[in-house]
Amino acid sequence: MAEVVLEGVSKRFKENVAVDDLSLTISDGEFVVLLGPTGVGKTTTLRLIAGLEQVDGGKVLIGGEDATHAEPAERDTAFVFQQYSLYPHLTVYDNLAFPLRSPLRGLAEAEIRRRVSEVASMLRIDDKLSNPATRLSGGQMQRVAIGRALVRRPNIYLMDEPLSSLDAKLRSDLRLELKRIQNDMGATILYVTHDQIEAMTMASRIGVMDAGKLVQIGTPREIYENPLSTYVAARLGQPAINLLPRALLGDLPVPPGTATIGARTEHVRLTKANGAPRGIAGTINWIEHLGDHNHLHVAVGDADIVTLADPDSGLGVGDLVSIEFARPLFFGASGMRISG
Amino acid sequence: MNLLPSSASLIEKAARATPPSFVGKVRGLSDKAIAWIFIAPTLLLLLAINIFPLIWTIQLSFTNYRANRPNAPLRDVGLAHYNEILTNPDIWAAMQVTARFVIASIVIQTVLGFLLAWLIDRKFRGSGFLTTMILLPMMLSPAVVGNFWTFLYQPQIGLFNYIVAFVTGIPPSSFQMLGDVNLSPWAIVLVDSWMWTPYVMLICLAGLRSIPDYIYEAAEVDxxxxxxxxxxxxxxxxxxxxxxxxxxxxxxxxxxxxMVNLLTGGGPGSTTEVASITLKREAFEKWRTGYSSAFAIILFVTVFGLANIYVRALNRVKSR
Structure with missing residues (x-):
């Protein structure tokens, strides 16, 4: 395992800027997640580190050495692709053994067998080793693909939405497993996803990307509680943070320059208004029942505020409520955070 | 922009043009019946031009029928023709020539075809144009190809002989590609490969293009x-x-x-006499229709059998 550093890396595809002057340090043993919607350059960043794409500008340092123009094989990274990129005519065992059989490594067959069976039992595919790779379910295939990375001890594991094609149950299982494996091995991982739950649960640090730039990086807690912009704030939280225009909330005290107020669902307090409501008033127009908690949709003017509520809060559709914000976030007209 | 009627009015028009009685008849049919109506013409055509002649040939192979004497009395000869063919050393010689010809041309065409496909399967300027150029021979009629290669192989004026002479230094008229016992089989293999290697390349190219990039990328990283x-x-x-x-x-x-018929006609001697040439001689020179029918059936069964064994192997490879 090694530290990987990107220094002002840029990549352009014809006119499109995929990665724009991106700097990022992934420390040895760290699990960094790049988060962002489709097409912001997350995958390109991974491919630049792996050497599958060449940078147009900037530097890639792996383990302190300049690898900017090195071949993929020289960089010693492991890549898990979004598609199940298995070698279809090989068995599961041979797929897992494939990277170990590289002449660059020169491992003995006994050592290969030991490592393959170790990883296979870790991923619970040890009973499938003699199966052809194509005769597996989607979840099994992706576990083989992850396993093919894990048999190696590369400088860094690069994972491109490895769980996105799996069903919800398997996704949460593998999420835990991956985090546990990373802890056990002390692996350095750069992981790309647009799934905020994966980012929140696995990352040591989350980097949020927008239009090829890294707009904020920090621990999941930092990103969640102190987003630098409305863009970052909207990336995390389910349901999404309420972003309300300043004008809607007349007499709320706000720092100067505030254009938008952000309130996470769990920070919205509702009290049933008996008679004339105090402060901001709204009407509950819809309740989503989720079992352990409810989502209340409250109409305030022409905006819709979503809140988290206890199932036995006693509030019902049509109730008039007054609204308070526990820890509001203030954003300026450009969408950037204003501390206050 | 209003030259085309709107789609709604088109549908209306189409509905009006269909006579109601016909609509009623079609509506009364099941999906299966409609499916049969659609494939019936093809099926009938197949029966008429494939199945019927096949059955008739089988029938003729047991008789002494001669197509140039259609009115001669027909006699049932049983398996005599089959017996004669399978014990005839000339037939076995022709089969061997055919086998050698098949193996040589397949090896050359597959190796070259795959190599060409592999070379052309990378994006470079003019790769599309080059592909089209390589495919040209395949688009020509075999009659044209056979004729102009006869000219190319001409010892005195042929370009092929001239080029070989230019490269090796031996006089151009000192060898005859089509008249030499040792050279003529290779002359045919060369023309056949020239014409059909592009075809093999095309199929191999489809195979290479079906391999996704990310598999190579995974291997690269591995x-x-x-x-x-x-x-x-x-x-x-x-x-x-x-x-x-x-x-x-x-x-x-x-x-x-x-190609063989145009280039050598089976000669010199019988060095390039493949099975189909023997068959043609028996059927249309000696007019032994019954006998050649039996031979045709034997050839058919051979190809059919070999192809079946092969397809089974192919399916095994595919299912891996």
Whole structure:
């Protein structure tokens, strides 16, 4: 395992800027997640580190050495692709053994067998080793693909939405497993996803990307509680943070320059208004029942505020409520955070 | 922009043009019946031009029928023709010539075809144009190809002899590609390969294009050399396509007639007399229709049997 550093890396595809002057340090043993919607350059960043794409500008340092123009094989990274990129005519065992059989490594067959069976039992595919790779379910295939990375001890594991094609149950299982494996091995991982739950649960640090730039990086807690912009704030939280225009909330005290107020669902307090409501008033127009908690949709003017509520809060559709914000976030007209 | 009527009015028009009685009749049919109506013409055509002649040929192969004497009394000869063919050393010689011809041309065409496909399967300027150029021979009629290669092989004025002479320094008229016992089989293999290697290339190219990039990228990251990538990814994944090309070319070459007939007519001697040439001689020179029918059936069963064994192997490779 090694530290990987990107220094002002840029990549352009014809006119499109995929990665724009991106700097990022992934420390040895760290699990960094790049988060962002489709097409912001997350995958390109991974491919630049792996050497599958060449940078147009900037530097890639792996383990302190300049690898900017090195071949993929020289960089010693492991890549898990979004598609199940298995070698279809090989068995599961041979797929897992494939990277170990590289002449660059020169491992003995006994050592290969030991490592393959170790990883296979870790991923619970040890009973499938003699199966052809194509005769597996989607979840099994992706576990083989992850396993093919894990048999190696590369400088860094690069994972491109490895769980996105799996069903919800398997996704949460593998999420835990991956985090546990990373802890056990002390692996350095750069992981790309647009799934905020994966980012929140696995990352040591989350980097949020927008239009090829890294707009904020920090621990999941930092990103969640102190987003630098409305863009970052909207990336995390389910349901999404309420972003309300300043004008809607007349007499709320706000720092100067505030254009938008952000309130996470769990920070919205509702009290049933008996008679004339105090402060901001709204009407509950819809309740989503989720079992352990409810989502209340409250109409305030022409905006819709979503809140988290206890199932036995006693509030019902049509109730008039007054609204308070526990820890509001203030954003300026450009969408950037204003501390206050 | 209003030249075309709106789609709604088109639908209306189409509905009006269909006579109601016909609509009623079609509506009364099940999906299955409609499906049969659609495939019936093809089926009838197949029966008429494939199945019926086949059955008739089988029937004729047991008789002494001669097409140039249709009114002679027909006699049932039983399995006599089959017996005669299978014990005739000339027939076995022709079969051997055919086999050698099939194997030589398949090996050359597959190796060259795959190599060409592999070379052309990378994006470079003019690759599309080059592909089209390479495919040209395949688009020509075998009659044209046979005739102009006869000219190319001409010892005195032929370009082929001239080029060989230019490269090796031996006089151009000192060898005859089509008249020499040792050279003439290769002359035919060369023309056939010139014409059909592009076809093999096309099929192999489809195979190579079907291999997704990310498999190569995975191998690249897994530190597999280009050599190892070729043997563990490219070749095995293109294998079903290569085998398919071999099947098509094998069947075609087994039946190969036009090129041999145009270039050598089976000569010199009987060095290039493939089975189909023997068959033609028996059927249309000696007019032994019954006998040649029996031979045709034997050839058919041979190709059919070999192809079936081969297809089974192909399916095994594909299912891996």
């Amino acid at each position: 530190r597999a050399s280009k050599w190892r990538q070729f043997w563990t990814i490219t070749l095995p994944m293109a294998m079903p396509f290569i085998m398919l090309a071999v099947l098509f070319r094998g069947i075609e070459n087994f039946k190969m007639f036009d």
